Amino acid sequence: MTGFIILSYFIVLLSLGLLDYGSNILLVEGLGVNWGTMASHELPPKTVVQLLLDNDIKKVKLFDANLSTMNALAGTDIEVMVAIPNDQLLAMNDVNRAKDWVRRNVTQYSFNGGVNIKYVAVGNEPFLTSYNDSFVSLTFPALRNIQNALNDAGVGSSIKATVPLNADVYFSPTSNSVPSAGQFRTDILDHMTQIVHFLHQNNAPFTINIYPFLSLYADEHFPVDFAFFDGVSQPIMDGNIQYTNVFDANFDTLVSSLKALGFGDMPILVGEVGWPTDGDRNANINLASRFYNGLLPRLAQNKGTPLRPGYIEVYLFGLIDEDAKSIAPGNFERHWGIFRYDGQPKFPMDFRGHNQKNKFLVRARNVQYFSKKWCALKSDADISDQQKLVDNINYACTYADCTALGYGSSCGGLDTNGNASYAFNAFFQVQNQDNRSCNFQGLAAITTQNISQGTCNFIIQMGTSSSWRLLPLSLALLMPSMLLLL
Numbered sequence: 001m002t003g004f005i006i007l008s009y010f011i012v013l014l015s016l017g018l019l020d021y022g023s024n025i026l027l028v029e030g031l032g033v034n035w036g037t038m039a040s041h042e043l044p045p046k047t048v049v050q051l052l053l054d055n056d057i058k059k060v061k062l063f064d065a066n067l068s069t070m071n072a073l074a075g076t077d078i079e080v081m082v083a084i085p086n087d088q089l090l091a092m093n094d095v096n097r098a099k100d101w102v103r104r105n106v107t108q109y110s111f112n113g114g115v116n117i118k119y120v121a122v123g124n125e126p127f128l129t130s131y132n133d134s135f136v137s138l139t140f141p142a143l144r145n146i147q148n149a150l151n152d153a154g155v156g157s158s159i160k161a162t163v164p165l166n167a168d169v170y171f172s173p174t175s176n177s178v179p180s181a182g183q184f185r186t187d188i189l190d191h192m193t194q195i196v197h198f199l200h201q202n203n204a205p206f207t208i209n210i211y212p213f214l215s216l217y218a219d220e221h222f223p224v225d226f227a228f229f230d231g232v233s234q235p236i237m238d239g240n241i242q243y244t245n246v247f248d249a250n251f252d253t254l255v256s257s258l259k260a261l262g263f264g265d266m267p268i269l270v271g272e273v274g275w276p277t278d279g280d281r282n283a284n285i286n287l288a289s290r291f292y293n294g295l296l297p298r299l300a301q302n303k304g305t306p307l308r309p310g311y312i313e314v315y316l317f318g319l320i321d322e323d324a325k326s327i328a329p330g331n332f333e334r335h336w337g338i339f340r341y342d343g344q345p346k347f348p349m350d351f352r353g354h355n356q357k358n359k360f361l362v363r364a365r366n367v368q369y370f371s372k373k374w375c376a377l378k379s380d381a382d383i384s385d386q387q388k389l390v391d392n393i394n395y396a397c398t399y400a401d402c403t404a405l406g407y408g409s410s411c412g413g414l415d416t417n418g419n420a421s422y423a424f425n426a427f428f429q430v431q432n433q434d435n436r437s438c439n440f441q442g443l444a445a446i447t448t449q450n451i452s453q454g455t456c457n458f459i460i461q462m463g464t465s466s467s468w469r470l471l472p473l474s475l476a477l478l479m480p481s482m483l484l485l486l
């Protein structure tokens with residue numbers, strides 16, 4: 001089956017004249033990105049779609065089925081994974097509501113010039129232990145109802161429902177965690193078994209999110225080099241197989257877990273993989289480019305893993321930074337983008353995995369910014385009352401993104417005054433540079449001087465605001481002292 005898919009893919013590429021011998025364009029075609037939209041100021045969807053097209057990114061995974069996103073994707077050949085958020089899984093346990101969802105969010109776009117939908121993601125990592133089993137029994141019925149609705153609508157052969165799962169759904173019980181001993185978590189084994197059987201019946205892939213970055217935190221003794229792809233001094237030996245990176249080891253633990261259920265050949269899609277660039281001492285441009293410089297060429301060469309050599313369908317996480325994401329997992333959550341908040345590439349990256357200069361990512365076009373105005377701590381501000389300063393910083397950081405200020409982050413070296421200016425500016429920008437939002441009890445003033453320092457960039461926000469995410473201005477204008485009294 002897999003051979004057949006690869007062969008027919010080859011034929012399609014041949015007929016499209018896309019094969020460029022000597023370069024492994026096959027693989028490049030496979031690489032996708034996750035497009036999340038939890039930002040205070042979003043690039044317009046049409047700008048993002050143009051960014052994808054300009055960078056030859058042919059696959060995108062969404063976290064919903066937002067109408068304006070879908071309209072922007074319509075008419076392109078970009079392959080799309082739409083998604084049902086976890087909070088709608090309960091509703092999808094109802095057959096009719098699942099049918100309605102498919103009608104409104106999938107088949108509505110199935111026309112010439114519509115959206116090239118390939119997958120429906122049912123939930124997002126619903127079995128995470130931090131969800132306390134809230135979604136465990138809701139996931140399989142939702143998956144079944146959605147795929148059945150797709151089948152009934154006559155699109156089931158080309159559009160597959162799948163469940164993006166976190167890599168904590170399986171583990172290796174051996175002391176040295178050898179991948180060949182992989183098995184699904186015992187507490188969810190019945191659910192996983194049902195899901196895997198159903199995916200198999202429908203020729204749908206298993207979707208897994210793999211985060212070598214998070215492995216660094218799962219175990220304090222985790223060897224850092226094992227997160228990357230440049231080799232390690234002590235590989236994990238699994239029989240005669242050597243594992244030199246956690247991506248392969250993790251992926252093959254899944255292959256073994258599937259094999260234990262009798263489905264060792266099930267297609268696997270990597271729904272998320274990536275490395276953040278700020279908000280943590282291990283999240284920076286150097287380590288992110290080290291990670292991608294290892295990952296992308298391997299994917300381009302169709303290396304696969306020891307248990308699954310060959311092509312792997314992969315979606316990078318993520319496309320653009322999201323300054324309004326929850327930071328419960330860590331400050332790095334807002335810095336996963338390969339592009340900054342405004343669609344500028346953070347570092348040179350050749351998506352095709354060849355590290356070829358003329359193929360490096362290009363920036364989004366026609367981005368509108370507010371004018372070059374920053375909000376800073378006044379040079380003559382009376383800061384004798386340190387508590388007042390701290391309260392104002394905390395206030396600003398409650399409503400704006402200050403995750404770059406933490407230890408080891410891009411602005412981690414600022415002193416308290418620098419912290420204050422950073423926080424005040426972040427708030428001023430998120431409030432669309434409304435000059436009433438740069439006061440902070442008389443401590444702050446607007447300046448036209450770029451107050452960025454070293455690695456710490458004091459940003460100018462984009463002029464295109466999505467004001468619904470902003471703090472209502474009336475509330476924003478209650479200055480901290482007043483708010484603290486509430």
Ligand SMILES: *[C@@H]1O[C@H](CO)[C@@H](O)[C@H](O)[C@H]1NC(C)=O
Nearest residue numbers: 042045066067068069466468
């Ligand atoms: C859809 O996206 C647009 C902009 O990208 C946003 O303004 C809108 O609120 C979103 N709709 C929903 C229902 O989330």
Ligand SMILES: *[C@@H]1O[C@H](CO)[C@@H](O)[C@H](O)[C@H]1NC(C)=O
Nearest residue numbers: 065066067097100101104105
């Ligand atoms: C997707 O389906 C749900 C449920 O039917 C509906 O509420 C929602 O509006 C749909 N989304 C869009 C973008 O049409």
Ligand SMILES: *[C@@H]1O[C@H](CO)[C@@H](O)[C@H](O)[C@H]1NC(C)=O
Nearest residue numbers: 128129130131132133134135
């Ligand atoms: C899960 O349970 C813990 C402890 O009981 C609680 O603190 C947390 O808020 C719960 N999380 C969810 C998503 O319900």
Ligand SMILES: *[C@@H]1O[C@H](CO)[C@@H](O)[C@H](O)[C@H]1NC(C)=O
Nearest residue numbers: 402405406407414415416419
């Ligand atoms: C600056 O702010 C960060 C984040 O709030 C904090 O961890 C750090 O201690 C502050 N540094 C100074 C010098 O105030």
Ligand SMILES: *[C@@H]1O[C@H](CO)[C@@H](O)[C@H](O)[C@H]1NC(C)=O
Nearest residue numbers: 433434435436437438439446
């Ligand atoms: C604030 O902006 C408004 C309009 O943009 C302007 O009329 C006003 O003078 C500004 N106020 C200050 C204190 O700069």
Ligand SMILES: *[C@@H]1O[C@H](CO)[C@@H](O)[C@H](O)[C@H]1NC(C)=O
Nearest residue numbers: 372450451452453457459460
């Ligand atoms: C401000 O200065 C920083 C550091 O020199 C630079 O990277 C950034 O682009 C500048 N910002 C603007 C809006 O010009």
